[in-house]
Amino acid sequence: MPQSDASQPLLRARGVRKIFPGTIALDGVDFSLEAGEVHALLGENGAGKSTLIKCLTGAYRRDGGDILLEGEIINPKGTIDAQAYGIGTVYQEVNLLPNLTIAENLSLGHQPTRFGMISVRDMNRRAREVLANYDLSVDVTRNLGSCSVAVQQVIAIARAVTLSGKVLILDEPTASLDSHEVGMLFDVIRSLKQRGLGIVFISHFLDQIFEISDRLTVLRNGRLVGTETTSDIDRLRLVNLMLGRELEEEIRPHGKDHTATGEPRFSFTGFGRKGSIAPFDLAIHSGEVVGVAGLLGSGRTETAEVLFGVSHHDSGVASRGEGTDLHLKSPRDAIAAGFGFCPEDRKTDGVIADLTVRENIALALQARIGWMRRIPDREQRAMANDYIRKLDIRTPDAEKPVGLLSGGNQQKVMLARWLATNPSFLILDEPTRGIDVGAHAEIIRLIEDLCAQGMSLLVISSELDELVAYSHRVIVVRDRHHVAELVGNEITTDNMVSAIAAPEKETVI
Amino acid sequence: MNARLLPLVATLVIFLVAYAICYAQYPVMLSTRVIGNLLTDNAFLGIVAVGMTFVIISGGIDLSVGSVIAFSGVFIAVMLRDTALHPMAVFAMLLVLTTLFGAAMGATIHLLEMPPFIVTLAGMFLARGMAYVLSIDAVPITHDFYDQMQSMYWLMPGKGRLTLIGGLMLVVFIVGIGLAHRTRFGMNVYAVGGGANTAALMGVPLGRTTTAIYAFSGLLAGIAGIVFSIYTSAGYSLATVGVELDAIAAVVIGGTLLTGGSGFVAGTLIGVLIMGLIQTYIIFDGTLSSWWTKILIGMLLFAFIVLQKGLVWTTGKKRAAGG
Ligand SMILES: Nc1ncnc2c1ncn2[C@@H]1O[C@H](COP(=O)(O)OP(=O)(O)OP(=O)(O)O)[C@@H](O)[C@H]1O
Ligand SMILES: [Mg+2]
Numbered sequence: 001m002p003q004s005d006a007s008q009p010l011l012r013a014r015g016v017r018k019i020f021p022g023t024i025a026l027d028g029v030d031f032s033l034e035a036g037e038v039h040a041l042l043g044e045n046g047a048g049k050s051t052l053i054k055c056l057t058g059a060y061r062r063d064g065g066d067i068l069l070e071g072e073i074i075n076p077k078g079t080i081d082a083q084a085y086g087i088g089t090v091y092q093e094v095n096l097l098p099n100l101t102i103a104e105n106l107s108l109g110h111q112p113t114r115f116g117m118i119s120v121r122d123m124n125r126r127a128r129e130v131l132a133n134y135d136l137s138v139d140v141t142r143n144l145g146s147c148s149v150a151v152q153q154v155i156a157i158a159r160a161v162t163l164s165g166k167v168l169i170l171d172e173p174t175a176s177l178d179s180h181e182v183g184m185l186f187d188v189i190r191s192l193k194q195r196g197l198g199i200v201f202i203s204h205f206l207d208q209i210f211e212i213s214d215r216l217t218v219l220r221n222g223r224l225v226g227t228e229t230t231s232d233i234d235r236l237r238l239v240n241l242m243l244g245r246e247l248e249e250e251i252r253p254h255g256k257d258h259t260a261t262g263e264p265r266f267s268f269t270g271f272g273r274k275g276s277i278a279p280f281d282l283a284i285h286s287g288e289v290v291g292v293a294g295l296l297g298s299g300r301t302e303t304a305e306v307l308f309g310v311s312h313h314d315s316g317v318a319s320r321g322e323g324t325d326l327h328l329k330s331p332r333d334a335i336a337a338g339f340g341f342c343p344e345d346r347k348t349d350g351v352i353a354d355l356t357v358r359e360n361i362a363l364a365l366q367a368r369i370g371w372m373r374r375i376p377d378r379e380q381r382a383m384a385n386d387y388i389r390k391l392d393i394r395t396p397d398a399e400k401p402v403g404l405l406s407g408g409n410q411q412k413v414m415l416a417r418w419l420a421t422n423p424s425f426l427i428l429d430e431p432t433r434g435i436d437v438g439a440h441a442e443i444i445r446l447i448e449d450l451c452a453q454g455m456s457l458l459v460i461s462s463e464l465d466e467l468v469a470y471s472h473r474v475i476v477v478r479d480r481h482h483v484a485e486l487v488g489n490e491i492t493t494d495n496m497v498s499a500i501a502a503p504e505k506e507t508v509i
Numbered sequence: 510m511n512a513r514l515l516p517l518v519a520t521l522v523i524f525l526v527a528y529a530i531c532y533a534q535y536p537v538m539l540s541t542r543v544i545g546n547l548l549t550d551n552a553f554l555g556i557v558a559v560g561m562t563f564v565i566i567s568g569g570i571d572l573s574v575g576s577v578i579a580f581s582g583v584f585i586a587v588m589l590r591d592t593a594l595h596p597m598a599v600f601a602m603l604l605v606l607t608t609l610f611g612a613a614m615g616a617t618i619h620l621l622e623m624p625p626f627i628v629t630l631a632g633m634f635l636a637r638g639m640a641y642v643l644s645i646d647a648v649p650i651t652h653d654f655y656d657q658m659q660s661m662y663w664l665m666p667g668k669g670r671l672t673l674i675g676g677l678m679l680v681v682f683i684v685g686i687g688l689a690h691r692t693r694f695g696m697n698v699y700a701v702g703g704g705a706n707t708a709a710l711m712g713v714p715l716g717r718t719t720t721a722i723y724a725f726s727g728l729l730a731g732i733a734g735i736v737f738s739i740y741t742s743a744g745y746s747l748a749t750v751g752v753e754l755d756a757i758a759a760v761v762i763g764g765t766l767l768t769g770g771s772g773f774v775a776g777t778l779i780g781v782l783i784m785g786l787i788q789t790y791i792i793f794d795g796t797l798s799s800w801w802t803k804i805l806i807g808m809l810l811f812a813f814i815v816l817q818k819g820l821v822w823t824t825g826k827k828r829a830a831g832g
Contacts, residue, residue, distance in 0.1 A: 059710060078709070078712075079709065079710055079712040080712040080713075080714060083712050091710055093707075093710075095707050095710045095711060096707065096711070097699075097700050097703035097704055097707055097708065097711070097770075098703060099699060099702065099703035099770035099771050100696075100699060100700065100703060104696060104699075105711075108697075108700055108708075108711050108712070108713065109693070109697075109711065109712045109713065111693055111696065113693070116692065117687065117691040118690075118691045118693065118696065120690075120691075159711075
């Protein structure tokens with residue numbers, strides 16, 4: 001294992017402090033990264049993981065503490081400086097430019113030049129070479145904006161890897177990847193580790209942490225809880241460290257006593273849209289959770305979007321109860337019919353960063369009752385505080401702009417927004433993505449409570465265990481078709497995997 | 510086809526169709542003589558439009574350029590009248606001045622996080638005011654060197670004349686195209702237009718890039734001022750009112766998105782030529798009021814804005830379907 005200096009850690013943070021108005025995001029945190037190790041950074045939503053990363057790379061100015069690279073104090077003033085020191089970073093927010101091509105994104109700031117002019121041919125060739133390592137064959141002259149979120153994520157990682165001479169920092173890089181892509185990323189991480197790079201890896205997927213990391217550091221409320229060797233710690237203790245308390249049960253499998261009988265609350269027949277999802281039949285009963293399983297890009301999200309009217313269905317009819325027809329031409333119609341939809345991509349479709357937590361939560365309800373009848377401030381505040389408590393949203397108060405919350409807490413605000421409208425049919429697309437273990441269990445419990453109260457839910461998730469836990473029925477989507485429906489005891493991870501994989505495993509990008 | 514080429518192709522098609530219509534009525538429109546005049550008459554507009562293209566691609570706007578052109582003309586005329594300096598020396602001084610002026614606006618936009626619209630609006634009043642301070646009346650320019658420059662041309666086949674200023678405009682466009690697509694500065698401009706915060710996280714130096722963009726626009730406004738003074742042989746503080754808007758129109762008709770992040774310098778050349786062509790046609794016709802130029806340009810602009818919206822909408826859809 002090549003090591004520049006045996007006694008010095010590769011990258012070290014000493015007593016780093018960062019204060020935001022109303023929050024101490026980091027309170028004297030120590031962290032050290034050795035060459036040739038994968039070091040996981042863990043903690044609940046809002047624990048300060050992303051903030052620590054941003055202080056290390058100079059994206060935020062820290063309020064105290066030192067950063068040492070190979071024993072020397074460094075003071076990166078921003079990402080450019082950090083790159084010059086050999087520190088490449090994928091920040092939690094997707095951080096590439098949709099208006100540039102894939103090759104331009106990969107090479108921005110360090111394009112191959114000849115006599116001061118960028119050589120486009122070299123640039124594209126290099127981009128193809130880089131992406132070959134990730135098994136990704138895309139046209140590198142395509143605009144990044146036209147690629148799927150997963151492909152964008154792979155490209156963001158590839159860019160950071162090419163920039164990292166010494167240290168690679170990945171903040172929740174796997175949130176939008178499927179297992180095949182995660183496997184590929186891990187291969188790349190392992191080979192970088194062989195080359196002696198230090199890698200910081202942030203994730204809420206504990207399985208991935210145990211698979212890839214050598215050591216781990218846990219933060220809680222901006223403070224260092226401890227650094228441990230991964231092989232010395234078990235799952236339970238790790239969760240305890242993160243939460244500072246026992247987690248009752250991580251996921252409690254659910255009694256499949258409920259059988260959907262009687263009239264469905266909503267039914268959809270021959271519903272579909274050319275090019276995005278083949279026509280399907282779906283009946284939703286009250287108090288029922290319908291799970292949707294499938295690979296990324298299989299048509300899961302498209303199912304939700306067609307149901308909610310985000311994209312227009314071009315075949316089929318929807319009806320309520322016995323047969324009153326429903327017109328679902330737009331999200332407005334859907335909301336009026338009592339639907340709610342919490343989309344997957346909270347950055348582009350989701351929260352409005354400049355509005356406060358209270359305003360974001362009140363938004364959908366306000367839209368539903370009409371803008372003329374304003375919800376009184378007092379009511380809005382009460383509602384916001386109620387959800388902040390119920391969902392354990394970490395924010396100093398309801399008046400903080402949502403953009404300043406941590407990623408996972410933004411996700412919870414989104415969820416609260418739709419719950420506030422008290423829909424009779426709620427569609428959740430990846431509700432637990434980017435959410436920590438504590439809140440994860442919380443959300444699953446919430447889903448169960450909601451359905452016990454008679455709400456109908458459609459939940460899309462990549463985590464099959466989770467679907468097993470709360471679904472009464474699971475629909476499996478493959479290649480833009482609904483290919484299987486599992487009921488009751490048929491709902492097992494194995495059955496879902498085989499339905500997703502049949503006839504043969506293919507990767508959809 | 511790459512979706513971002515679509516506006517450029519649309520512009521090119523409109524230009525060719527417009528030219529075909531003109532040619533069908535007045536075959537002489539295809540002569541190099543008319544083309545030469547088209548280039549000469551629009552030289553100053555084309556040069557500022559190159560700078561405006563960079564500014565708009567970066568997501569900004571520069572309202573000061575029309576005033577800077579007027580200021581430049583007055584500055585040159587007054588300096589040549591009151592001092593014995595050679596015009597070349599005056600040009601050098603002027604270009605330093607206008608570049609610094611642009612850089613100062615860019616730095617203000619970055620440091621104070623002010624909207625470019627406000628900062629360059631202030632710049633517009635400032636430059637126009639400075640021109641008045643130098644001279645309220647038009648100042649004629651009489652200098653042998655000016656006579657030489659005005660009589661310099663390259664005789665194209667078919668007796669058309671490519672004048673010095675027409676040629677200079679083409680050179681500026683070529684340099685602009687190279688700068689936009691083949692340099693790191695150019696890539697940074699697109700990056701800033703695509704999203705300033707993201708660009709900063711990717712390591713684009715925001716402050717330096719913003720300053721350089723407006724400095725470049727100021728430099729080109731200065732060069733356009735020189736060209737305009739050669740074209741008119743005078744400096745007048747009331748000249749070129751509203752040229753910034755013509756330049757913005759040319760950029761948009763050339764297929765650059767007003768929201769930033771996407772566009773082509775070459776498209777702007779076609780935009781300028783389309784606007785010039787409309788004017789030429791109206792002169793040829795002789796019976797139409799020259800206001801028709803404005804009406805047609807207005808309609809074209811409107812068509813392009815609708816096209817851009819449609820484009821953004823369809824690419825957005827495609828992206829959603831890909832996810
Ligand atoms: N720009 C900002 N302004 C004000 N407060 C901020 C800002 N960025 C983060 N915070 C606050 O700092 C705390 C730590 O946030 P951080 O983003 O580091 O959490 P995290 O551990 O990355 O969480 P997650 O797992 O949800 O991504 C949070 O309470 C957040 O509200
Ligand atoms: Mg984070």
